[in-house]
Amino acid sequence: MKKQNQEIRDLVYVHLNENGQYVISYGVExxxxxxxLPRSLNHLLLLKHKFDDGEVNRHTQLEYVTKDMIRKLAQDNIYGYGDFCWIDFEENEGLDELTGNEIAELLYLGHLKQHLKMPFYNKLGNRYVYLSRDDGWFNKTYYRHMNDFYRMLGQVISIKLADLKLEKTLIGLRKKRSYPPVNLDIILSLSKFMREGTVFSLRNAVQNRNRIEIPIWVIGDFDNMDDMFEEYNQMKTEKCDAKLVFEKRNREWTLVAP
Structure with a gap:
């Protein structure tokens, strides 16, 4: 079984393909x-899954999850599904308008995690295509608007930091702190690294009274996350390529890069 839970929580790998409008990632569940996401998800057409409470669209013969059921889906053991693939859509009527070729394209997406043509359909109004294996272990996500990815990543880093950096209060209880998302301009400035394949290592974060420093390494392009981990374990003893720095006093993020 793959390295689950703790490792997925404290390491984020990103390989950005802007021309293809997708991102390969590890560590984002x-x-x-x-x-x-900057906008909440609407309905999800499930291409590969093991969710028990989906509804069936008769035209496509695929199950879907309504907006109201996404919270329940998110609480399920998605990692245990194996493959978990979906495309969002606006209205059921859009599903009923899909042609046979378009349904075949969607099935191909879910089966091989590759597109036959760019997977954005005006009939569906989809913003994303989410294709994962062992959710959080390997994810390939298409974005109609790449800024959604940059904003999502900045928020995910702050969520993960809050989960990891529990601090003891005066009476000994552990308290979860909140952190603002990493600024969009900082994430955008890291795109040159992410095009080559980049690790954000919260597990190697260094903290003192004034700041938290999250090291970043450029490690290359990987589809196999076991290979990515092997490369990361070799590089983590070397000087990092950049650092995300959170200043506690003014609660602001900065980027330190050579």
Whole structure:
């Protein structure tokens, strides 16, 4: 079984393909993704899944999840599904208008996690295509608008930091702190690194009274996350390529890069 839970929570790998409008990632789970989008998800057409409470669209013979059921889906053991693939859509009528070729394209997406043609359909109004294997272990996500990815990543890093950096209060209880999302301009400035394949290592974050420093390494393009981990374990002893720095006093993020 793949390295689950703790490792997925404290390491984020991103390989950005702007021309293809997709991102290969490790460490971003569905629940974090859904919470971090600039706009909440609408309905989801499920291409590969093991969710028990979906509804069936008769035209496509595929199950879907309504907006009201996404919270329940996010609370399920999605990692345990194996493959978890979906495309969002606006209205049921859009599903009923899909042609046979378009349905075949969607099935191909879910089966091979590759597109036959760019997977954005005006009939569906979809913003995303989410294709994962062992959710959080390997994810390939298409974005109609790449800024959605940059904003999502900045929010995910702050969520993960809050989950990891629990601090003891005076009476010994552990308190969860909140952090603002990493500024969009900082994430955008890191796109040159992410095009090559980049690790954000919260597990190697250094904290003192004034700041938290999250090291960033450029490690290359990986589809196999076991290979990515092997490369990361070799590089983590070397000087990092940049650092995300959170200043506690003014609660602001900065980027330190050579």
């Amino acid at each position: 569905f629940v974090e993704f859904a919470l971090s």
